[in-house]
Amino acid sequence: MLNMKIGESVKEYFARTLSVVNKLRVNKGKMDDVAVIEKILRSMIAKYDYVVCSIEESNDLDALTIGELQSSLLVHEQCLKAHVVEEHTLKVTFGESFGEKGRGRGGF
Template sequence: MKQKYQGSTKVKRAQLQVLRREFEILTVKEGEKVDSYLGRTLSTLNKMKLNGETIEPNTVVIKVLRSLTPKFNYVVCSIEDSNDLSTLSIDELHGSLLVQEQRMQGYHEDDHMLKVAYEDRADKSKGQSAFRGGNGRGRGRQPLGKEIIECFKYHRLGHFRYECPD
């Protein structure tokens, strides 16, 4: 019965070697979230534990820190400097990495919004906008086209209130 449900020792050893190799080559894929990477890592660890392997938590922490993408380099340095890696739990590491990922994601969204706004503005200046004259170059003020100006007093287009003929 024991052999039937647990498998032979040769099979277990072979499975453990495959799982150890899988654990060693685990890295964060480009664009992958921290949650999904840690999920893959913990899944592999659970399979290893089912086959009798015992891995220290600090080994897992060091492995995760080592396999992050270069954009996390400053985070890794910060975690290594501020924590004792031998006592740092996987949950604490997960929380720290999630916070940093959310911060970085927030910055990238802001950068994207600025880029879109800048590109939109650049496209308008290339098309000789009705609001501004000139070729869209430089930082100086371009004169406004009066065809879009509305008189504040009589609400007619083409002039300012102080230029109003009435």
């Protein structure tokens, strides 16, 4: 139920997840941050798999805060978005440079 949805931003996912966590904490008492962090890492979509592995390997999850995790994932999300924009720009530039301008004019 709390899995990240395809197309959902890290910010949206954290807002939704932390809303549920806060409701659970009010109703059931203390829920430690480590359990929340582990749940978040387990429920990220596949494109974040390498980031999740990196975070798990390079950080002590007992010392990591939810805010630090969110910041790290936001940085990676921005890098992914920048990479997609750069890739799109290269495709457009490559297509214009290598003959796509002539399509539709009776060529091949």
